[in-house]
Structure formats: C-alpha cells, structure tokens
Amino acid sequence: MKTSIAIDLGRSAAKLVAYDGANDRREMLLYPSAVIPAKPLSDEGARARAMGETVTVNTKSYYFGDTAIRQGHDDLLGGLRDDWFATDHHRALFLGGLKKLTEAGVPDVDSALIIVGLPSSMYASHKAQLAKVLSALAPQATIKVMPQALGPYFALAFDEKGQETERIEASGMYGAIEVGQYTTDYALVIEGDPIDDAYGSCSGMSKVAASLQRILQQKDYSVTLAEATQALATKQIKNFGKVVDVWTEVTAAVEPLAEEIYMKSREVFGSYLRKLDKIVLAGGGAGLVAPRLSSEWGTLELVPNERFAVAEGFLRYALAMTTIPEQRGKSGFLGQLFRIA
Structure with missing residues (x-):
C-alpha cells in the first residue's frame, strides 16, 4: 500500500500523521512552526543537532522547529499573515516535515499521497496555487489540498484504517469548527456534500x-x-x-474569541444550525472555547486528541481513498466524500 501523509501546518505548530503501508505502522510528528535563516554555529554538538532541522528553499538554508526556537528566538510571528502559505517559511516547514518522516524510517515519502489543509476562507481561491507550489517541492508525490475544517469531520467519518464509521450518517447534516492559531475554520456537510457557501473563517x-x-x-x-x-x-x-x-x-x-466563534457559527451555518445532527469541534484551542459553545448546543462533540484532529482526519480520508478505490466513482456516501476536493 502506498505511503500516505497528512500535514496540518499550523501557525504555532506543525502536525503530521503518516501511514507506512509497507509495514502497517503510523508515525506522528509535532514541532514548532518556527523558521529562521540558517547561520554558522560555533558549537559542534549544536551543529550536529541542527542538521536534522535544516532545509533548503530557493537556494537558501533555513532552520525550522526547535532549532529555530533555540538559535533564533523565533516568536512564531512569521505565520500570522494571510499569505503565509505562499512564503518560504511555509515551504521550509513542509520540507522539514518530509525530512523528519524520512529520518523516522517512513518509506517512499517523496512519492506519497500527501494531503495538506488551507483555511476554509482561502480554499476556493488558493487551493490550486498551493498544490502547484507543493508539487514543485515534491514532484513525485500526489498532492491534495483540502479545507482545514473537513479534517475533524473525516476523523469521525472514518476509522484508523479508512473504513466508514457509524458516527457519521450518510443522510446527516454536520457542522465542523477547527480552532487554530491564526484562524478558526468552518465547514458544513449535508448528506456527504460540502456546502461551498458555508466555508468560512474568523479569528484564531x-x-x-x-x-x-x-x-x-x-x-x-x-x-x-x-x-x-x-x-x-x-x-x-x-x-x-x-x-x-x-x-x-x-x-x-x-472569552471574547469564544463569543466571536459562536456568532460566526450562526452566520456560517445559518438556518441549518438548528437542524445539524452534530457540530464537530477540534483544533488546539477547542478545549478552551468548548464550554461557551456547549452551553448553546447539545450536539457539540469535541474530537479526541483535538490538536491532531485535522491531520488525523486527512490521513483517514487518504486511507479510504487508497484502500477502497472502487468506491470513488460510485454514488452514495463514500462516493460523495471522494469528490469533496
């Protein structure tokens, strides 16, 4: 089975989940979304440690992750901008994740199926651009870009092997909210179909x-x-x-962000809000805003391991694509899901 990789390049931390089909094992990575230009280091030990967190983008070398934090005092400000996905900072984190997975023994990383997320509000206008940029960095890989908020939805729709679960009904209506560092992202899925007008974002x-x-x-x-x-x-x-x-x-x-997320939910989900079978909540800030949202909605469900929910959901979707390929062209729940992006 082909290696599958799901990447959630958050503004505070990068989260990766990979499935090594050849050995039936998973690999999970978490590292700070810090990037600085590489510089000469006088200490031999520091140089050796930095090698594992050094990548080259457009002929320039960068430290990323913990090395960037230690050696450059990066304050994680580089990702707090709308065009972050188009920067060398973002590319360095992407290449760094592939490097770490390779060093962890995951095979065929360069030719893997790789799913990466974009903030929901930017998805329609920038998905092709991001796919082109990442395809240039990993030309043998299959790159798929998806809206961030669908990750938590997929985490409930599929199990760890990519099989359908009973937690999502084919005929159901579901809202998804992913509370990230820079943005909080929304998605609405009705009977397996995402609603374009319901992709939205607010503050994170x-x-x-x-x-x-x-x-x-x-x-x-x-x-x-x-x-x-x-x-x-x-x-x-x-x-x-x-x-x-x-x-x-x-x-x-x-408190102010929790209220903003609640009000934005009413705007994004609109008249569907009262009819939703479930509102899926995930992301690094999910636990902090959950009390405010659950006080309004009894249908709220916090996804386990909420910080990894986007990457985990994307990986489960990838496994469904590779393990049940005959479903892709068919009608029905799985057929609809495979046409989402």
Missing part, C-alpha cells in the same frame, strides 16, 4: 495569546507571544524561577 488563538500578553503586562509579567501561546495550554508561566498560575487570566483572554 493568536488573538487570545495577544490578549493574554496585555493582561499579564498589566500585572507586571512581560511575556513573549510564544510564551503566551504556551500558557494557553499549561495555564502557567515561569517568572524568575517561580511557576505562576494564570488560569484566571487565560479564562478572561478566551
């Missing part, structure tokens, strides 16, 4: 991190955006050797 967790920075600054804690982003997960910061609990501050910072 970077807005919360910036708010948390300001709140902590008022309390004389000066933190970087990267520190604030980490504090959203840990509810703690370090301050001169002491661990400071910031749960209250995180809760206050999250």
Whole structure:
C-alpha cells in the first residue's frame, strides 16, 4: 500500500500523521512552526543537532522547529499573515516535515499521497496555487489540498484504517469548527456534500495569546507571544524561577474569541444550525472555547486528541481513498466524500 501523509501546518505548530503501508505502522510528528535563516554555529554538538532541522528553499538554508526556537528566538510571528502559505517559511516547514518522516524510517515519502489543509476562507481561491507550489517541492508525490475544517469531520467519518464509521450518517447534516492559531475554520456537510457557501473563517488563538500578553503586562509579567501561546495550554508561566498560575487570566483572554466563534457559527451555518445532527469541534484551542459553545448546543462533540484532529482526519480520508478505490466513482456516501476536493 502506498505511503500516505497528512500535514496540518499550523501557525504555532506543525502536525503530521503518516501511514507506512509497507509495514502497517503510523508515525506522528509535532514541532514548532518556527523558521529562521540558517547561520554558522560555533558549537559542534549544536551543529550536529541542527542538521536534522535544516532545509533548503530557493537556494537558501533555513532552520525550522526547535532549532529555530533555540538559535533564533523565533516568536512564531512569521505565520500570522494571510499569505503565509505562499512564503518560504511555509515551504521550509513542509520540507522539514518530509525530512523528519524520512529520518523516522517512513518509506517512499517523496512519492506519497500527501494531503495538506488551507483555511476554509482561502480554499476556493488558493487551493490550486498551493498544490502547484507543493508539487514543485515534491514532484513525485500526489498532492491534495483540502479545507482545514473537513479534517475533524473525516476523523469521525472514518476509522484508523479508512473504513466508514457509524458516527457519521450518510443522510446527516454536520457542522465542523477547527480552532487554530491564526484562524478558526468552518465547514458544513449535508448528506456527504460540502456546502461551498458555508466555508468560512474568523479569528484564531493568536488573538487570545495577544490578549493574554496585555493582561499579564498589566500585572507586571512581560511575556513573549510564544510564551503566551504556551500558557494557553499549561495555564502557567515561569517568572524568575517561580511557576505562576494564570488560569484566571487565560479564562478572561478566551472569552471574547469564544463569543466571536459562536456568532460566526450562526452566520456560517445559518438556518441549518438548528437542524445539524452534530457540530464537530477540534483544533488546539477547542478545549478552551468548548464550554461557551456547549452551553448553546447539545450536539457539540469535541474530537479526541483535538490538536491532531485535522491531520488525523486527512490521513483517514487518504486511507479510504487508497484502500477502497472502487468506491470513488460510485454514488452514495463514500462516493460523495471522494469528490469533496
């Protein structure tokens, strides 16, 4: 079976899930979405460690991941822009993921089926451009670009082997919300068909991190955006050797975004909202906004391992494509899903 790779290049972290069909095994990767130009390092050990996180894009060498954080103090600001997918920063993270998978022993990475996501609001206008850029970086691979928010939907529609589950009904109506770092993305699927007019995006967790920075600054804690982003997960910061609990501050910072996501949901899903069988919630910020959304909707379901939900869902879709190819051209639920992108 062909190697399949799903890539969620988030603005705070890159998440990859690969299936090695030859050995029936999975490989999962998580590394910071940090990229800086490579530079000479004086320490031999540091140079050796940096080799595993160095790639070349357009003849220029870049450090990515933990190496970029350590050697360049990258504050994860490079991805906070609408055209990020068209930058060398994005390309470096993509090539870095393929390099890490190869070093982890995943075979045929260069010729794999690779699924990559785009923010829902950019999907229609930029999917062809992104596919062209990534195909130039991995010319032997099969590249498929999909809307971010469909990943969590696929995570429920298929199991780990790419088989249909009973968690999604062929005749059902489903909303999907993926709370990412830069954007929160939406998708609506009715009887297996995505609704073009219901792809949408609003603010993501970077807005919360910036708010948390300001709140902590008022309390004389000066933190970087990267520190604030980490504090959203840990509810703690370090301050001169002491661990400071910031749960209250995180809760206050999250409230405006949770309300924005709720209001945007009403706009995107419109009259379908009350008829949805399930609203699927995922992404790194899902757990923080879930209380606000669940107070309104009893149909809300938080996808397990929500930070990896996009990549996991894309991989399950890829496995369905490669393990049940006879379904692609048929009518019915699977046939509809295979025509989504």
